[in-house]
Amino acid sequence: MSPRTGNEYTAGLRDDREVWVDGRRVPDVTDYEPFSGAVRSVAGLYDLQHAHADDCLVEHPDGGESINASHLIPRSRADLEKRHAAMAHAARYSVGLLGRSPDYLNVTFAGHAGRSDVWSADGNEAGAQNLVAFQDQLARRDLALTHAIIRPTVDKGLGDLASAGGESALHKVADTEHGIVVRGAMVLSTLAPFADEVAVYPGQPMPKDAGRYALAFSVPIGTPGLKLLCRDNFSSPGERYDTPFSSRFDEQDAFLIFDDVEIPHDRVFIDGNTAVWNAAMMSGWTANIMQQTTIRAEAKLRFAYELVSRCCRAINASDPRTTEMLGELWTYAEMTRALLVAAEAGAHEWGNGVWFCDERPFRALRPTLPKWFPRVNEIIKLLGSHNLLATPAESAFDNPELRPLLDRHLQGSDGFDARERVRLFRAAWDFVGSALGGRNELYELFYLGSAARSYQLNHTVAQFEMSESLVDSVLGIATGERRTQHTPAFI
Missing domain, CATH: 1.20.140.10 (Butyryl-CoA Dehydrogenase, subunit A, domain 3)
Known part of the structure; x- marks a missing residue:
C-alpha cells in the first residue's frame, strides 16, 4: 500500500465505531457537522504528505513502497533529519494546534519497535514480535492512531488501580481462544473519534503485583464493546476569517470505555508482565x-x-x-x-x-x-x-x-x-x-x-550523569575517601 490521501483517510472513518456526544450516538463522524472541520484538517495532513513528498515520504526499509517519514525507525542521524523535515510540515500546517496529529503516535511506535529488545525481555518475546509486526502494518497502511494511557481518577487517596474496587481501571477479565477480554475505562484519548485505531501502552509505573492491569495492545476504533464518550464540542461553525482555529482544529478528547472488548492475540504487546511494562518507557x-x-x-x-x-x-x-x-x-x-x-x-x-x-x-x-x-x-x-x-x-x-x-x-x-x-x-x-x-x-x-514529577526525576537522574564536581575542585573538598563508586557526586 502507498501513503493514504485525505479522501482515503476519510473513507476509513466510516465504520461501526460507537462515538457518543451529548448523550447521543454519532452514526457517521464524517457527516457530523461539529466534527467536520477536524475531519477535513486531519485529511489535509494526509494530502500534505503528497504535496511535500520529497520531505514527507521515504522508501520503506524493506524497499518497494513509500511510507511517511514519521514511521521510520531511526538508525542514523540522517534518519532523524528525514523525519524532522516531515514533522515540521505537519507542525506548521496546524501551527501546533493539532497536538495529536498522527505523526505523534507514528514516532512513538517506531521507537517502541526499534527497542523491541526491551519489550522482549522477561519472557515477552511474543508480545514484542506482535508490536514489531503492528508497527510495520501501521506504517504500510498509514493508519491514524490515537492512544489512551491514563486511568480514570476516582479516589486519589486509593490510587487509580485500587479505586472503585479495582474495577474501573482497564484490566483483563478473561482469556479466549482468539485473544484476551478487557474491561474498564481509560482517559484521555485525544483524536479518538478521528482515528483508525487506539493503542494502550505504558504511561506510569505499576506495582509488580498489578499484572491484570499491565496491558498493552492496539485495536480498531470500531471494535465491538469499545465506546467513545466525547467532551463538549469546542468547534465553531464559523468561516475561516471569524474562527480560523476552532473551525478547523478541535481534535476532540474522548473517555474510552472497554465493555468486555476482545483483543486478538496478535494485537497484544504486554499481557500482565509488569517488568516489561515498567521498563518500556525508560528506554529512550x-x-x-x-x-x-x-x-x-x-x-x-x-x-x-x-x-x-x-x-x-x-x-x-x-x-x-x-x-x-x-x-x-x-x-x-x-x-x-x-x-x-x-x-x-x-x-x-x-x-x-x-x-x-x-x-x-x-x-x-x-x-x-x-x-x-x-x-x-x-x-x-x-x-x-x-x-x-x-x-x-x-x-x-x-x-x-x-x-x-x-x-x-x-x-x-x-x-x-x-x-x-x-x-x-x-x-x-x-x-x-x-x-x-x-x-x-x-x-x-x-x-x-506532571511538571513536578519531571523536575524530581531530572534531579535524580542528574546525580548519576554529572560525574565531575566543580564544587569539590573549587573549594578543595577531598571527598574521594567518603564516596563509593555507587554514590552520586552531587547529592
Whole structure:
C-alpha cells in the first residue's frame, strides 16, 4: 500500500465505531457537522504528505513502497533529519494546534519497535514480535492512531488501580481462544473519534503485583464493546476569517470505555508482565517522542509571537512594556528551537541499532513548556486587552451600511486596513480566549505529564550523569575517601 490521501483517510472513518456526544450516538463522524472541520484538517495532513513528498515520504526499509517519514525507525542521524523535515510540515500546517496529529503516535511506535529488545525481555518475546509486526502494518497502511494511557481518577487517596474496587481501571477479565477480554475505562484519548485505531501502552509505573492491569495492545476504533464518550464540542461553525482555529482544529478528547472488548492475540504487546511494562518507557521514550513534541511546540510558539507582534503593529503599540513582553514570547520560541538543535546534535545510538536524540535537553524542556504556554496566553491577553473583543464578524464588512463605519472606527495606525486589523485580533482571541483556546491551554499544562514529577526525576537522574564536581575542585573538598563508586557526586 502507498501513503493514504485525505479522501482515503476519510473513507476509513466510516465504520461501526460507537462515538457518543451529548448523550447521543454519532452514526457517521464524517457527516457530523461539529466534527467536520477536524475531519477535513486531519485529511489535509494526509494530502500534505503528497504535496511535500520529497520531505514527507521515504522508501520503506524493506524497499518497494513509500511510507511517511514519521514511521521510520531511526538508525542514523540522517534518519532523524528525514523525519524532522516531515514533522515540521505537519507542525506548521496546524501551527501546533493539532497536538495529536498522527505523526505523534507514528514516532512513538517506531521507537517502541526499534527497542523491541526491551519489550522482549522477561519472557515477552511474543508480545514484542506482535508490536514489531503492528508497527510495520501501521506504517504500510498509514493508519491514524490515537492512544489512551491514563486511568480514570476516582479516589486519589486509593490510587487509580485500587479505586472503585479495582474495577474501573482497564484490566483483563478473561482469556479466549482468539485473544484476551478487557474491561474498564481509560482517559484521555485525544483524536479518538478521528482515528483508525487506539493503542494502550505504558504511561506510569505499576506495582509488580498489578499484572491484570499491565496491558498493552492496539485495536480498531470500531471494535465491538469499545465506546467513545466525547467532551463538549469546542468547534465553531464559523468561516475561516471569524474562527480560523476552532473551525478547523478541535481534535476532540474522548473517555474510552472497554465493555468486555476482545483483543486478538496478535494485537497484544504486554499481557500482565509488569517488568516489561515498567521498563518500556525508560528506554529512550523521551529522547524519541520529544523530537516531534518540540518541533510542534516551536511552531506554536513562533506563530504566537508573530501573530501578537502583528496585532501590536496594527495599533502602533511599541511602548517598553509591550516590547518587553514580545521579547519574552520570542525567547520562549527561540529557546525551544535551540534545545531541539542541541538534542538532535547530540543524537546517538541507544541500543538495538536505534538512534534517538540526546535526552537531556528534552528532559529540561519537558516540565518547562507547561509553564510557558499559559504565560504565552497571558501575554496575548494583556497585549490584546479590549481589542480582542472589538471584533465584528466578517459579514459586518460585507454590509454596505456598516462597512464605511467600520473602516473609519476600526482602522489601525497609519491607515492600517480595518478588515485586516479585525482579522488579526479575532485570530488572537480564537487562539487563547475561545472554548478551544481554553481547552488547548489545559491540554498543554498536562500534555507532557506532571511538571513536578519531571523536575524530581531530572534531579535524580542528574546525580548519576554529572560525574565531575566543580564544587569539590573549587573549594578543595577531598571527598574521594567518603564516596563509593555507587554514590552520586552531587547529592
